[in-house]
Amino acid sequence: GGESASSINTPGGIWGMATGLAFDTDGDGYILNNSPPCTGSSEECNGVEMDNVWFLGLKSSGQNGYSQFGELHRSSTIISHDATIGVMAHELGHAYFDLPDLYDTTYLSAGIGAFGLMGSGPWGRKTLIEKRGSTPVHFSAWSKEKLGVCNPQTVSSGADNYTLPAVYQMIDNSSSCGIYKASTSTSGEYFLFENRSAGGYDEGLNYLIYDNSSSEVVGTKYTGGLAVWHVYDNLSSCLASNNCMALTPPLVDLEEANDADLDNASSRGRTTHLFYSGNSVTFDNS
Numbered sequence: 368g369g370e371s372a373s374s375i376n377t378p379g380g381i382w383g384m385a386t387g388l389a390f391d392t393d394g395d396g397y398i399l400n401n402s403p404p405c406t407g408s409s410e411e412c413n414g415v416e417m418d419n420v421w422f423l424g425l426k427s428s429g430q431n432g433y434s435q436f437g438e439l440h441r442s443s444t445i446i447s448h449d450a451t452i453g454v455m456a457h458e459l460g461h462a463y464f465d466l467p468d469l470y471d472t473t474y475l476s477a478g479i480g481a482f483g484l485m486g487s488g489p490w491g492r493k494t495l496i497e498k499r500g501s502t503p504v505h506f507s508a509w510s511k512e513k514l515g516v517c518n519p520q521t522v523s524s525g526a527d528n529y530t531l532p533a534v535y536q537m538i539d540n541s542s543s544c545g546i547y548k549a550s551t552s553t554s555g556e557y558f559l560f561e562n563r564s565a566g567g568y569d570e571g572l573n574y575l576i577y578d579n580s581s582s583e584v585v586g587t588k589y590t591g592g593l594a595v596w597h598v599y600d601n602l603s604s605c606l607a608s609n610n611c612m613a614l615t616p617p618l619v620d621l622e623e624a625n626d627a628d629l630d631n632a633s634s635r636g637r638t639t640h641l642f643y644s645g646n647s648v649t650f651d652n653s
Contacts, residue, residue, distance in 0.1 A: 405437030412558075415535050419524040429519035453489030453571075455501030458486050460506075464514055467605065469507065469619055477629040478612040481575060481636035482563065482594060491571020505534055507516040507548045508596050509619045517544030519559060531560065533591065535567030555600035564591030578635045592641025595622040595650050601622060622650060 375610065408577040460466040469485040470478035479486035488504035510583070517537070522529065529547055537544040549558040563569055577588040596618040605611035611618035621629060624647035625639040639646050 406542065444648070451498050451500030451504035453484075453491060456503050457484055457489040460510070466510055466513065467602070467609050467611045467618070469510070469612055471617075471632070472610055473613045474632060476617075477635050478614065478617070479507055480629045480634070480640070481572060481621055482621055482640070483510060485510055487635040488571065490572060491568070492568035493573045499574075502573075504570055504571040504622045505563075505567075505569050505646045507619065508534075508561040508594065509598055511544060511546065512548075512559065513602075517546050517548040519544075519548035521548050521550065523559075530563040531593065533564035533566055533569070535564070535569045552559055557598050557600075559596040559598060561594050561596075563594045565589055566591075572636070575640075576634050590643070592624070592638075592643030592646065594621070594641055595624075597622050624650075 370476065383580075391576060418431050454527040461468075466485050468478070469483055470480075470487055475630055481487045481491065484503055484506045486507070491500045491502045491504045493502045502643065505511075506514070508517070508519070511534075512519055521587055530546045531547065534545050545562055547560045549560070551557055556589060563572065567573065573589045573590075575589055597616075599614075599616045601614060605614055605618060620638060623629060623637075623640040626634075626637050627640075628634045629636070629640070
């Protein structure tokens with residue numbers, strides 16, 4: 368106790384005791400990432416104990432990567448169980464990959480909602496009996512582009528046809544990974560397109576709200592569709608303060624096909640936010 372994140376990860380801190388244990392494999396005097404599990408429940412589940420810990424991910428000067436996780440999920444409505452992997456993956460997105468939150472940290476909107484790991488996607492589940500967070504969804508197209516694990520293919524102007532495989536099927540980082548990019552005349556503004564069909568970890572999107580109902584799908588209705596992302600490349604102005612989704616315009620915006628309620632935080636995601644046959648199939652200036 369009493370150690371700050373910076374003192375944990377810098378020479379002379381608690382990790383100094385581990386010098387002889389070869390944790391510093393590149394010999395630069397720093398531990399690149401430190402992710403301790405903490406005894407007890409995690410606070411983001413609205414735990415009922417006084418000594419809960421928040422899941423946390425830090426990536427800033429002098430701290431390298433630091434994240435911490437409660438070992439249990441428990442609340443007044445949740446029976447205590449082992450913490451699921453979703454929030455751990457989200458916090459490592461901060462600590463190790465330097466990604467911002469893609470939910471709105473002011474909570475005036477839902478940000479990207481459930482459609483990405485750095486939004487509400489860490490809480491994905493594919494069945495009603497599965498614990499929330501057991502099937503965290505994929506990173507959004509923007510996160511994959513930022514990390515360099517996918518290189519979006521730029522679409523040509525005018526009419527053309529493109530086939531987008533489901534992103535969960537694409538693992539070759541030398542390809543476009545099924546993501547397409549359309550530039551605009553405004554510097555830093557562009558669109559990304561990806562096929563979020565059900566499968567792999569995107570089965571975690573089974574918990575989306577179906578159509579205009581108020582309840583989750585949970586494994587009965589979600590089949591997927593085309594996600595259209597509107598990107599304003601202003602990351603340098605918001606990463607340090609982690610308010611990228613509170614900006615006007617936000618860093619990344621999901622252009623909802625129907626029921627545009629992410630903007631006012633009325634939901635964290637609906638099946639109808641994607642483009643597919645039987646829903647909206649046209650994306651234009653309107």
